[in-house]
Amino acid sequence: xxxxxxxxxxxxxxxxxxxxxxxxxxxxxxxxxxxxxxxxxxxxxxxxxxxxxxxxxxxxxxxxxxxxxxxxxxxxxxxxxxxxxxxxxxxxxxxxxxxxxxxxxxxxxxxxxxxxxxxxxxxxxxxxxxxxxxxxxxxxxxxxxxxxxxxxxxxxxxxxxxxxxxxxxxxxxxxxxxxxxxxxxxxxxxxxxxxxxxxxxxxxxxxxxxxxxxxxxxxxxxxxxxxxxxxxxxxxxxxxxxxxxxxxxxxxxxxxxxxxxxxxxxxxxxxxxxxxxxxxxxxxxxxxxxxxxxxxxxxxxxxxxxxxxxxxxxxxxxxxxxxxxxxxxxxxxxxxxxxxx
Amino acid sequence: xxxxxxxxxxxxxxxxxxxxxxxxxxxxxxxxxxxxxxxxxxxxxxxxxxxxxxxxxxxxxxxxxxxxxxxxxxxxxxxxxxxxxxxxxxxxxxxxxxxxxxxxxxxxxxxxxxxxxxxxxxxxxxxxxxxxxxxxxxxxxxxxxxxxxxxxxxxxxxxxxxxxxxxxxxxxxxxxxxxxxxxxxxxxxxxxxxxxxxxxxxxxxxxxxxxxxxxxxxxxxxxxxxxxxxxxxxxxxxxxxxxxxxxxxxxxxxxxxxxxxxxxxxxxxxxxxxxxxxxxxxxxxxxxxxxxxxxxxxxxxxxxxxxxxxxxxxxxxxxxxxxxxxxxxxxxxxxxxxxxxxxxx
Numbered sequence: 001x002x003x004x005x006x007x008x009x010x011x012x013x014x015x016x017x018x019x020x021x022x023x024x025x026x027x028x029x030x031x032x033x034x035x036x037x038x039x040x041x042x043x044x045x046x047x048x049x050x051x052x053x054x055x056x057x058x059x060x061x062x063x064x065x066x067x068x069x070x071x072x073x074x075x076x077x078x079x080x081x082x083x084x085x086x087x088x089x090x091x092x093x094x095x096x097x098x099x100x101x102x103x104x105x106x107x108x109x110x111x112x113x114x115x116x117x118x119x120x121x122x123x124x125x126x127x128x129x130x131x132x133x134x135x136x137x138x139x140x141x142x143x144x145x146x147x148x149x150x151x152x153x154x155x156x157x158x159x160x161x162x163x164x165x166x167x168x169x170x171x172x173x174x175x176x177x178x179x180x181x182x183x184x185x186x187x188x189x190x191x192x193x194x195x196x197x198x199x200x201x202x203x204x205x206x207x208x209x210x211x212x213x214x215x216x217x218x219x220x221x222x223x224x225x226x227x228x229x230x231x232x233x234x235x236x237x238x239x240x241x242x243x244x245x246x247x248x249x250x251x252x253x254x255x256x257x258x259x260x261x262x263x264x265x266x267x268x269x270x271x272x273x274x275x276x277x278x279x280x281x282x283x284x285x286x287x288x289x290x291x292x293x294x295x296x297x298x299x300x301x302x303x304x305x306x307x308x309x310x311x312x313x314x315x316x317x318x319x320x321x322x323x324x325x326x327x328x329x330x331x332x333x334x335x336x337x338x339x340x341x
Numbered sequence: 342x343x344x345x346x347x348x349x350x351x352x353x354x355x356x357x358x359x360x361x362x363x364x365x366x367x368x369x370x371x372x373x374x375x376x377x378x379x380x381x382x383x384x385x386x387x388x389x390x391x392x393x394x395x396x397x398x399x400x401x402x403x404x405x406x407x408x409x410x411x412x413x414x415x416x417x418x419x420x421x422x423x424x425x426x427x428x429x430x431x432x433x434x435x436x437x438x439x440x441x442x443x444x445x446x447x448x449x450x451x452x453x454x455x456x457x458x459x460x461x462x463x464x465x466x467x468x469x470x471x472x473x474x475x476x477x478x479x480x481x482x483x484x485x486x487x488x489x490x491x492x493x494x495x496x497x498x499x500x501x502x503x504x505x506x507x508x509x510x511x512x513x514x515x516x517x518x519x520x521x522x523x524x525x526x527x528x529x530x531x532x533x534x535x536x537x538x539x540x541x542x543x544x545x546x547x548x549x550x551x552x553x554x555x556x557x558x559x560x561x562x563x564x565x566x567x568x569x570x571x572x573x574x575x576x577x578x579x580x581x582x583x584x585x586x587x588x589x590x591x592x593x594x595x596x597x598x599x600x601x602x603x604x605x606x607x608x609x610x611x612x613x614x615x616x617x618x619x620x621x622x623x624x625x626x627x628x629x630x631x632x633x634x635x636x637x638x639x640x641x642x643x644x645x646x647x648x649x650x651x652x653x654x655x656x657x658x659x660x661x662x663x664x665x666x667x668x669x670x671x672x673x674x675x676x677x678x679x680x681x682x683x684x685x686x
Contacts, residue, residue, distance in 0.1 A: 095503075124380055144673065148680035155499050159442070159676055162506050167669030170611065172535065174666055178656030191517055266510070313521050319514040326511035333503040 003215050008136040009203035016286050019279050023293045026075070030300045032329045035063060035069040038307045041312060064118045073198035073303045073317065074264050074296040079209050079254040081295015084217050084269020085276070085288055089223040090244050091142070094274070094332055095158045098134075098255035099266020099325075104165035106137025107259035108189050112175045131156045131208070135254030137164060138248065154336065192263030193316030194303055215250030216288060223247055223284040265318045267325020268295050268302075274332065344378035363473025373421065376644045380417045382411055382619060384652065388460050415544040417456035419606065420644040420660075422550040423539075426603035428639020429558055431614025431634025432621065432632060433596040435570055440498040441675060444481075444615040445600045451609035452512040453483030454601035458608075459534040473549045473605040480601035484593055485506065513588060536661030537610030539647050546606045551601050553602040558636070565630045568592055601649035611661045613642050619675070642667075 036047055042059035049056070080098060087096035087103075098104045098293025110133020114120035118130060141164050172189050222243035225233040230240050253274035258265070276290035299317060302324065306315035346506045358611065381393050388409060394403050431444045445451050457479030461467040467475060487508050491501040520531050532538050561568070567588045570578040577584050602612060620642075621634035646667070647660040654663075 050613060144680065147677060153475065156676070158503055158506070160673070163669060163672040163676055166611075167673060170536070170662055170665030170669055173532070174658060174662050177532075177662070178397045209482070212534055275566055310518065310522055313365075315518060315521055319517045319521075320356055322510050322514035323518075326514075327505040329510070330504050333507065334490065334493060334502075 001287050003278045011242070013286075016280055020286075020290060020293070023279070023290065023297065027293055027297045027300070030297050031070050031303070034073065034143060034300045034304050035066050037304055038062060038066055039311055066197045068198050068202060069194055069303070071202055072262070073194045074201070074263065074298045075205070076194060076258045077295040077297070077299025078292040079212065079258045079270060079295070080265060080268040080299065081272035081276075081291040081293075082213065082288060083251040083254040083258075084218070084271075084295070085273035085291035086216055086247050087269065088221065088273050089226060089284060090155060090247050091253070092227065093154050093157050093338070095154045095270070097270035098251070098259075098269060099165070099264060099268075100158055100270060100329070101138065101141050101161035102168060103134045103138050103141070103161075103252070103255055104167040104192070104259045104264035104266065105165045105172070105190075106140075107256045109133055109175070109258055110174045112189050114189055116175050123201075123260075123311075127204065127208060127257055130260035131253060132254035134259065135249075135252045137168070138252055140164065142179040168282055188316070190264070191316050192259065192265035193222045193306075193314075193317035194262050194299070195314055195316065197217065197261070201264070205257050205261050208253055212250050212257065213255035213292070215246060215253065218286040219243065219247035219250060220288050223288075227282065227284075231339070243324050263316075263318065265299070265321055267321045267329065269299055270332075271325050271328045272298055274328070300308060360439070362625050362628040362634070362675060366634055366637065369624075369634060369641065373637060373640055373644065376419065376641065377417050380420075380644065380648055381413050381449050384408065384413055415542050415547070416539050416647065417644065418544065418547050419539055419542045419550070420436060420647050421640040423603040423607045424617075424640035424643030425558070425636040426550060426554060426599040426639070427610060427613040427643070428598040428617035428621075428633060429554075429561060429636040430598075430600040431616075431639070432594050432602075432618035432635035433568060434614070435594075435618040436570055436631075437592045438498055438501065439572060439614070440502065441619050442502050442672075443498060443505075444618065445596065446554075446609055446612060446614045447482075447672075448487050448502060449509030449512055449578065450484050450487070450597055451600055451604050451614065452509045452516070454480040454597075454604040455513050455534050455609045456516050456519070457601075458605040459516055461520070463519055470549055471552075471683060473602045474603040476605040477598050480597040480604070481594065483512070484597050513611055528566055532659045532661065533607070533608040536659060536665055537604075537608035537613075538659030538661055539607050539643075542607065549602055550606060551600055557598040560591065561595045561599075562632055564588060565632045568632070569630055573641070608661060610646075611641050611642060611665035612672070613646075613664050616642060616664070616668050616671060 032114070036042070040059065040062045042063055046057060046059030047063050051067070053064065055061040055064050084097045087098065088094060088103065090096075107130040110129045111126045113128055114129035120126055141157070141160045142152060144164075145160035146152035148156075150156075169190050176189055199228040222238060225236050225238040226238070226243055228241065233243070234240050255269070272294040273287065273291050274280075276287055276294045280286040280290040301319040301323070303317045306317050306320045309315055360384060378390070381479070382388050386408070388405050392405045393409060395402050396405055399415070429627055433444070434443055434445050434448075434450075435441050454476040458472050459588045461472045461475045464615075487501065489503045491504045495501070517620050520534065533540070567578075567583045570581050571584050571585065572589060578588075579585050617635040617639035619629065621631040621638045623637075625631050625634050642664060643660060646663040650658040650663040
């Protein structure tokens with residue numbers, strides 16, 4: 001074990017707490033920027049007015065719209081970052097991410113099918129459809145990716161996920177295109193975004209996310225055992241299958257619910273845990289909270305960039321995260337030895 | 342068994358295999374011809390063969406001249422040209438990299454050409470041949486980029502595919518960015534550049550495709566023997582007297598050229614490049630080169646896929662959605678089969 005890694009493992013909890021507090025402060029700063037900056041330039045008075053709930057000028061109204069949007073970006077980012085960290089832990093795979101493994105696209109497809117074929121109209125029904133879709137897809141991809149020798153290697157999982165993702169994206173387009181009533185949203189079912197989020201959306205998604213957060217954080221210690229390998233974890237008295245199922249359920253709840261309101265957003269769950277491991281080390285009890293805060297920060301930042309870069313139009317946050325995340329994906333692939341792929 | 346009998350039976354076997362391959366090629370050509378005829382005759386309405394012939398010969402036929410001359414003929418011709426380009430370019434990549442997953446539509450080359458085409462049209466206001474040239478250059482750049490990024494003590498197929506998946510995710514988001522900057526988000530246009538579509542193609546677009554097929558396709562087919570030798574590994578190919586580096590460059594340039602020109606016309610029609618090679622290999626078996634059969638399979642896929650998308654389903658779909666819905670399960674099936682066999686990809 002390298003000296004650096006040892007130092008990271010041995011890092012004291014107070015240092016970690018300090019760093020965590022610093023990242024939380026960073027997140028708060030990003031929230032402020034997200035409210036202040038957007039497609040329309042607004043002055044300080046308008047920002048303050050908007051924050052107080054007034055919507056007399058266009059600027060104040062713009063600020064008022066940005067508040068739920070920022071909150072949504074924060075909770076969606078936290079959910080995706082956390083889901084990514086758990087998926088990487090459960091599969092012991094550095095390339096795991098709800099987007100790359102196709103889970104988000106599966107959730108999206110399930111919602112679209114529910115709306116087009118089964119007449120689901122209520123928002124909570126599509127929430128359940130999304131979670132169901134995410135769960136089925138996760139199992140499907142994991143089974144395909146772990147067939148044959150060597151179990152779920154990064155290459156096999158990533159390929160199974162990418163293939164599933166492409167397949168589901170094709171099916172999603174096929175289901176949505178002929179339906180004029182939902183076809184206007186074909187983009188949001190294949191590329192996720194947080195624009196147009198309302199407080200109603202947040203209220204809808206929050207209970208699912210809270211449950212997902214709790215399950216995830218409860219499984220942190222189990223993930224630490226799983227990281228040692230299945231045999232060793234079992235030897236330590238961990239019930240491996242239950243640990244895996246519980247952690248995976250948490251991740252599925254998180255990314256399914258997020259996709260139901262935002263559409264499929266990729267790469268957040270890939271990038272954030274890797275960066276957070278540099279800060280927090282490999283102990284999941286720290287890595288998970290770090291990943292949640294990191295994911296929230298990243299998604300808010302990506303959303304702000306998307307609002308500025310394509311003025312006067314907006315760029316969906318899913319486009320920005322793919323553009324930032326794909327090079328990171330390539331970097332991880334390059335770092336791996338071929339044997340490990 | 343004496344030597345002469347042995348050599349006789351080898352020669353007979355070779356003849357048999359060559360004949361089998363020829364029969365398959367003939368069947369594919371026949372299938373294409375039938376498909377072509379059907380798409381000309383039968384659309385929303387039926388046109389008798391006599392009228393179709395008269396329109397093709399340049400005569401004015403009441404009610405059929407427009408439907409066939411302006412709508413059905415350009416579509417059918419473009420389907421075949423685009424499909425052949427994708428099929429041939431795709432199988433060349435698969436043979437060269439010795440991996441069915443290393444097809445240009447999976448490793449990002451098609452997306453790169455598509456991004457260049459949409460960038461050229463939306464931002465630089467290019468049209469005609471300029472778009473094709475731009476797409477070819479971008480396709481080459483992406484091919485070199487993916488190859489370079491996967492280079493680390495040599496190029497491993499597995500790494501190349503994963504790097505390619507990453508690069509194409511990035512390029513697809515770039516395409517979405519360009520489209521979102523366009524005046525209005527036109528769903529049909531977006532579909533064309535993301536999954537491929539033959540809506541509103543014109544006969545005038547066939548010329549660059551024809552030139553690229555003759556030029557690039559001709560070179561590729563004439564070097565088919567060298568390319569097939571690469572299958573056995575670089576060292577074996579070199580021992581057989583083949584200039585490996587030269588062949589590889591030639592294959593990349595010609596295959597990317599065909600793919601990019603076709604993409605500039607119809608978008609990156611999903612999975613045609615990926616599907617054609619393995620399907621052709623399954624038909625031909627170990628009976629000789631699969632380059633030409635793959636080109637024909639590609640043409641058939643696009644022609645039939647577009648026809649299904651237009652008429653066979655409850656509503657109209659662009660061809661890329663149909664081929665995508667067909668190809669993606671095959672991709673999953675391929676992964677399942679390889680994984681279960683325990684082999685490496």
